[in-house]
Amino acid sequence: xxxxxxxxxxxxxxxxxxxxxxxxxxxxxxxxxxxxxxxxxxxxxxxxxxxxxxxxxxxxxxxxxxxxxxxxxxxxxxxxxxxxxxxxxxxxxxxxxxxxxxxxxxxxxxxxxxxxxxxxxxxxxxxxxxxxxxxxxxxxxxxxxxxxxxxxxxxxxxxxxxxxxxxxxxxxxxxxxxxxxxxxxxxxxxx
Amino acid sequence: xxxxxxxxxxxxxxxxxxxxxxxxxxxxxxxxxxxxxxxxxxxxxxxxxxxxxxxxxxxxxxxxxxxxxxxxxxxxxxxxxxxxxxxxxxxxxxxxxxxxxxxxxxxxxxxxxxxxxxxxxxxxxxxxxxxxxxxxxxxxxxxxxxxxxxxxxxxxxxxxxxxxxxxxxxxxxxxxxxxxxxxxxxxxxxxxxxxxxxxxxxxxxxxxx
Numbered sequence: 001x002x003x004x005x006x007x008x009x010x011x012x013x014x015x016x017x018x019x020x021x022x023x024x025x026x027x028x029x030x031x032x033x034x035x036x037x038x039x040x041x042x043x044x045x046x047x048x049x050x051x052x053x054x055x056x057x058x059x060x061x062x063x064x065x066x067x068x069x070x071x072x073x074x075x076x077x078x079x080x081x082x083x084x085x086x087x088x089x090x091x092x093x094x095x096x097x098x099x100x101x102x103x104x105x106x107x108x109x110x111x112x113x114x115x116x117x118x119x120x121x122x123x124x125x126x127x128x129x130x131x132x133x134x135x136x137x138x139x140x141x142x143x144x145x146x147x148x149x150x151x152x153x154x155x156x157x158x159x160x161x162x163x164x165x166x167x168x169x170x171x172x173x174x175x176x177x178x179x180x181x182x183x184x185x186x187x188x189x190x191x
Numbered sequence: 192x193x194x195x196x197x198x199x200x201x202x203x204x205x206x207x208x209x210x211x212x213x214x215x216x217x218x219x220x221x222x223x224x225x226x227x228x229x230x231x232x233x234x235x236x237x238x239x240x241x242x243x244x245x246x247x248x249x250x251x252x253x254x255x256x257x258x259x260x261x262x263x264x265x266x267x268x269x270x271x272x273x274x275x276x277x278x279x280x281x282x283x284x285x286x287x288x289x290x291x292x293x294x295x296x297x298x299x300x301x302x303x304x305x306x307x308x309x310x311x312x313x314x315x316x317x318x319x320x321x322x323x324x325x326x327x328x329x330x331x332x333x334x335x336x337x338x339x340x341x342x343x344x345x346x347x348x349x350x351x352x353x354x355x356x357x358x359x360x361x362x363x364x365x366x367x368x369x370x371x372x373x374x375x376x377x378x379x380x381x382x383x384x385x386x387x388x389x390x391x392x393x394x395x396x397x398x399x400x
Contacts, residue, residue: 014216018216018219018220018223021220021224022220022223022224022227023224024224025220025221025223025224025225025228026224026227026228026231027259029224029225029228029229030228030231030232030259030260030263031259031263033232033262033263033266033267034262034263034266037266037267037269039266040266040269041269041270041271044269045271060321060329061321061327061329062320062321062322062323063323065320065321067269067270067271067319068268068269068270068315068318068319068320069268069270069282069313069315069319069367069369070270070271070319071311071313071329071330071369071371072313072321072329072330073311073313073329073330073331073332073371074311097307097308097309097333097373098309098332098333098334098373100273100277100278100373102273102274104271107262107266108253108265108266108271108272109253109254109255109257110253110254110255110271110272110273110274111255111274113273113274113277113278115277115278115373115374118307156255163271167309167311167332167334168311168330168332168334168335169332169334169335170334170335173334
């Protein structure tokens with residue numbers, strides 16, 4: 001019996017080494033995937049859109065679908081932001097359920113999202129500030145705004161984008177939705 | 192001389208065999224590591240996804256502290272989910288009986304409106320592309336769908352035109368259906384399987400051509 005185990009021992013060592021190697025490769029491949037693949041969604045969504053400016057995206061269709069599984073159940077406006085040279089102010093109105101304002105990092109992390117509440121329009125006013133930075137420009141009061149109007153949001157990445165989603169509520173609401181999307185603002189603040 | 196040759200041949204055979212073993216071992220390790228990672232990233236496991244009937248959702252989609260599998264899944268897919276704490280996105284690639292969704296078949300998506308929540312049903316091809324169709328119909332939302340008097344709905348998936356809520360599937364081949372619910376402060380779809388099963392629509396195959 002002892003002899004049998006002694007005979008199996010080298011194989012057991014190989015099996016152990018193999019399992020460890022499989023585990024290491026599995027972990028390495030999983031962890032490396034987000035870094036090896038380019039930020040496809042970020043690149044295709046922000047292509048052609050001016051930085052720190054809200055831009056309306058064309059209606060989602062088979063010929064104008066920027067990312068996989070981007071549904072045609074909504075219209076979108078996008079603002080690629082860059083807080084390296086200063087804070088970025090974002091204001092939008094979310095008039096009805098289904099409306100959402102989301103902030104993404106280039107890696108696709110949705111680190112902030114605001115959705116409309118039923119029965120009352122929701123206004124979103126944010127001041128995006130670079131990570132490990134403090135906004136030293138004009139305060140909201142200096143710009144004639146109430147301090148509570150703009151919530152200061154420290155973003156985890158200095159670059160990223162704001163996505164404003166207007167749900168498809170039917171043909172009758174299309175013009176109103178487009179006007180609300182166009183009224184959304186995204187602009188760099190003076191230092 | 193012949194003894195030396197014999198020794199050399201023996202050594203050569205040993206080297207060849209041990210090299211073949213090492214190569215086979217490395218190949219097996221590479222294949223097993225890659226296949227297991229691909230499976231965990233593409234399909235998900237019970238730690239990262241919730242599977243209820245035909246529907247699959249990635250539990251920490253879009254979140255900042257998402258697990259590595261979820262991050263890798265969406266990086267590989269190139270899609271942009273909303274934070275799963277705010278919006279629940281369910282994807283189905285099979286019908287409720289487990290058969291692969293295909294454009295050569297007609298399906299009925301049957302469910303009940305989720306009160307006070309915005310939701311949508313969309314159809315895509317297997318890679319997440321919208322399916323071109325003359326009607327320009329790709330999705331129904333809680334605002335645009337035609338509900339029956341009891342609050343239930345049926346969405347017909349078919350190549351040919353159907354009455355009421357029809358989503359054309361053209362000749363797309365394999366299909367994927369998404370069901371998204373936007374949360375308005377309260378989770379519309381709970382995490383426990385029973386509640387999810389009652390809330391999510393069923394996908395019934397009608398016929399195949």
